[in-house]
Amino acid sequence: MQGMLSDFLPDPGVLQFILTQAAIIVLLIIIMKCLHSRCPWLPNCMIGQDAAQENTEVQVDPGTLGSTSLSDVPCPKATxxxxxxxxxxxxxxxxxxxxxxxxxxxxxxxxxxxxxxxxxxxxxxxxxxxxxxxxxxxxxxxxxxxxxxxxxxxxxxxxxxxxxxxxxxxxxxxxxxxxxxxxxxxxxxxxxxxxxxxxxxxxxxxxxxxxxxxxxxxxxxxxxxxxxxxxxxxxxxxxxxxxxxxxxTYGRPEVHKWLQLAVFSSPLSPDQSHQQIRIYFLNNTPCALQWAHCNEEPFRGSLCGPVQLFEFANTSKDMFLVLKYLSEGWENIDESASQYVPFLHIWHGKCPFRSLCFRRKTVSPVDSPSQNTSEIIVTMHVFQKDLQEKYLEVLRLHITESGCQAERVSPKPYCNRIPRELFEQLQMLLEPNTVSGNDWRKLASRLGLCGTKIRFMSCQHSPAAATLEFFEELNGSLHDLYKIMLSMERLDCAVTIEAFLNDPLPDSPGSFQRDKDQENQCCCEGNTTSLASECDSGLTDLGSVEERDICSQTTDEYTAIQ
Incomplete structure (x- = not known):
């Protein structure tokens, strides 16, 4: 019997080897679990169910805050x-x-x-x-x-x-x-x-x-x-x-939010061989800009001029920063002249930034005596992918020993745009069809469109908006539109344009100032839907990307027909 049992028992050396390997595996599993639950700074801790749903947020890019690479697992509880x-x-x-x-x-x-x-x-x-x-x-x-x-x-x-x-x-x-x-x-x-x-x-x-x-x-x-x-x-x-x-957003592409583009840099020193500038993509709120100032304190960076507003569209398109011009005597040390920021990093308000670093060229005065390296002039283009024709900001920087100055260079317009507030008011006035036809159809006729094109325009989502878009494509001014409305005897539209010309409203979200008493009247009255509509009466969501796209397609059709 003892001989039969010895045949089934494994060799003592083999048994010891199996137990050792099992102990090592168990120890490794325990260590991995402890690290995963207690160390939120591991770069791979985010990879999980949430990361599978939003793969774009798992990627850690060097220009975002360090917290974007943190785990969703909370830090150890405080005592x-x-x-x-x-x-x-x-x-x-x-x-x-x-x-x-x-x-x-x-x-x-x-x-x-x-x-x-x-x-x-x-x-x-x-x-x-x-x-x-x-x-x-x-x-x-x-x-x-x-x-x-x-x-x-x-x-x-x-x-x-x-x-x-x-x-x-x-x-x-x-x-x-x-x-x-x-x-x-x-x-x-x-x-x-x-x-x-x-x-x-x-x-x-x-x-x-x-x-x-x-x-x-x-x-x-x-x-x-x-x-x-x-x-x-x-x-x-x-x-x-x-x-x-x-x-x-509920999947509506016309919904957008406003960003402020803030450029920071330190003054240029005569013996300085490298210079860096940082461009922040911030929510257009006062506290976001103050955060950027706080983040720049270790670098002794200062804001280069006023911030520039940017209309960030809900299109899932990434933001691109492209270096277009760099003054002589300096070179970009990056391999590429363009950088991008993932859409969700901006959409979710993570305050990302991108940096550009320049190096002073070592050129002898004999070879190039005219080069002035005591200043840097930089021109950059900022836009969303595939939307540069609609949303493009041109930033120009001038960095000297006394500091940094920034100016916004308006890109060459593709057409004269009617200010959005005025556009919405005119659309509302011209949209309803009248018995006499003195509506958007008469405006289209005054703009030179024939019956076939007017019938085609009537099939659009908003015929009045399409007509106004066509007027924009003709590079007409507000004074021209005012005269057309007078000749059409549309005094309501003419008065609206005249009021805007006398007291224009800048086309930016922060510039629409309303009477404080009116805002207080709308507070805490009715349900949320009516409340929001009261607060925004006459100031509805402007710049609908979807409608603008429809109108742009319409004008393209007119051009093709002509």
Whole structure:
């Protein structure tokens, strides 16, 4: 029997080898699990289910913030003592000063006040964020500490789909869960250029907890307390928490958001052999530009002139930066003269930037005595892929020892564009068909279109818009259009054009200023849909890419027929 058992038992050396290998495999599995759950800085930690859904966000490009390569897995939880010190620092009165401080790996900009029954207003200067605590919100004889915090930590932002865009900062009102006898008003900026598709999100958690973002418009108790204007969100708060806003595109290509292109550089030194410039692609909000200033402090970079606005379309097209001209005596050290920024990095508000580095050429004065290397002149083109004919910005920089200056060079227009606000008003007036035909059809006839072309135009999505687009293609001026309307006896259109010529509205989202009383009247009245429409009456979402494309196709057809 003992002999039979010895035949089935493995050799002791083989058994020891198997056990050793099994122990090594188990140890490796344990180490990998620990690293995956505890080290958020591993570049491959993002690869998972979320990464499979949005492959473009897994790629780490050198011009984005370091946080874009972080894992969605949160950092190890802070200890009770660390959390106590965190909130103690955060909720300590700041004596009416705005404080910027790194607390538990979070870069925060905040202000804390002690508020009594008289109320108070907390405002983050240059950030476009304010919190108003009205009188009698705090009981007589009591004092409450109130904090207004701008969170510069991208990991606290909502996790967005490809159809959603982040258009506002993350704002925290503290202490979390605090309630008052009167509703407080929180205001912060957004960059959608219209309130039509803007949705306010909230996370009913404190600042160090895992965020649970949800749309506040879906809550009946919150819906009537939200007012969204063309560039601002106003929320009536019954208790404090985290808030931001998101642009819901619902697959509409005409939806867009506004960016600000900010160029930073340091002054040029005589003995300097290399010079670098950095171009930021930021949401058009005040706090985004302040973040860029903060990020430039270690490099001693300064803003080169005013920022340039850019209309970023919802087309899933990446942004391209192309170096077009570099002054003599300097050379680009990069292999390529163009760089790109992934669409989602901009669409999701990750504040990406791109850098260009130039090297001074070593040329003897005898060979090239006329070269002046004490200054650098740079010209760049910025555009979305395949959309450079519609959305193109030309940036020109002049860098000297005294500093850097930037100017916007308007590209040669393909046609004279009617300002969008005026375009929408004229479209609304000319669209309805009249019995006498004194509508878009008469305008088309005055522009030289025959009956066949007018019938073709009537099949378009918006015949009036197509007619106005055709007028643009003819490079007509507003004065020409004004005279045509007078000859057509369309005095309503003529008065609209005349009013615009006398008091023009700049074609940018931040320049549309409305009477504050009108904005206050629309606040917190009716449901969200009517509220947004009231706030945007006469200022509907402009620059529809889809309709513009239809009109462009129409004019191409006219050209082909002619």
């Amino acid at each position: 009770s003592q660390e959390m106590e010190e965190f909130f103690k620092d955060l909720h300590s009165p700041t004596d009416n000063r705005v404080v910027r401080k790194m607390l538990l790996h979070k870069l925060l900009v905040f202000m804390t006040k002690e508020v009594d029954h008289r109320g108070a207003c907390l405002m983050l200067a240059d950030m476009g964020i304010s919190l108003e605590v009205p009188p009698d919100a705090v009981s007589l004889g009591r004092v409450e500490r109130v904090s207004l915090v701008l969170v510069w930590d991208l990991l606290d932002s909502p996790h967005l789909l490809g159809t959603q865009a982040l258009i506002s900062p993350v704002v925290y009102c503290g202490p979390h869960g605090a309630s008052f006898q009167q509703l407080c008003t929180l205001s912060f900026k957004h960059c959608a250029g219209s309130g039509k598709y803007v949705r306010v999100y909230g996370s009913d958690t404190h600042l160090l907890a895992s965020k649970e973002w949800e749309e506040l418009h879906n809550k009946p108790s919150r819906r009537n307390r939200i007012c969204i204007t063309r560039d601002e969100c106003q929320i009536k708060l019954d208790h404090f928490s985290l808030y931001t806003s998101v642009l819901e």
